[in-house]
Amino acid sequence: MRPGLISEKTDVYSFGILLVVLLTGRTPWERVEGIEIIPYASGCDGRIGEILDPRIYEEVGGNEQVQQQSHDFLELALLCTRDDIEGRPYMVDVARELIRIEEFVLASWLRSTTFVIKSIGYWFNGNSNLHVEDDVKGQTVR
16 A cells, blocks of 8 residues: 555555454564565465464364355455555445355355254254254244
């Protein structure tokens, strides 16, 4: 970002910096291989896993959906921190992308979990009520 230039996308840049800090566990001015983290991350081209905070992977283990979500968040952060102001998204677009990322992971989780829940005789409806498919069919357990 060029000093002294304020636009409606200045907050987008700041939000991108915040995401990078959270996802990498590094300060914005910290250097990796002699390069500040934002330019370094931007140059990773598909090797985003190299700059993510390893504690993320330790925490989620082999959960591929959460790993993908972390990659998607970092890609969004890098888009928000582009030097080219016109190339940055508007904050409303950032919000939409955050929702899309969250919904994708939630949908993936629900697809994998629904099978397990159905296989043991339970299912959830849209109101988060638990239904038991056994002796008490059709009754809602709260």
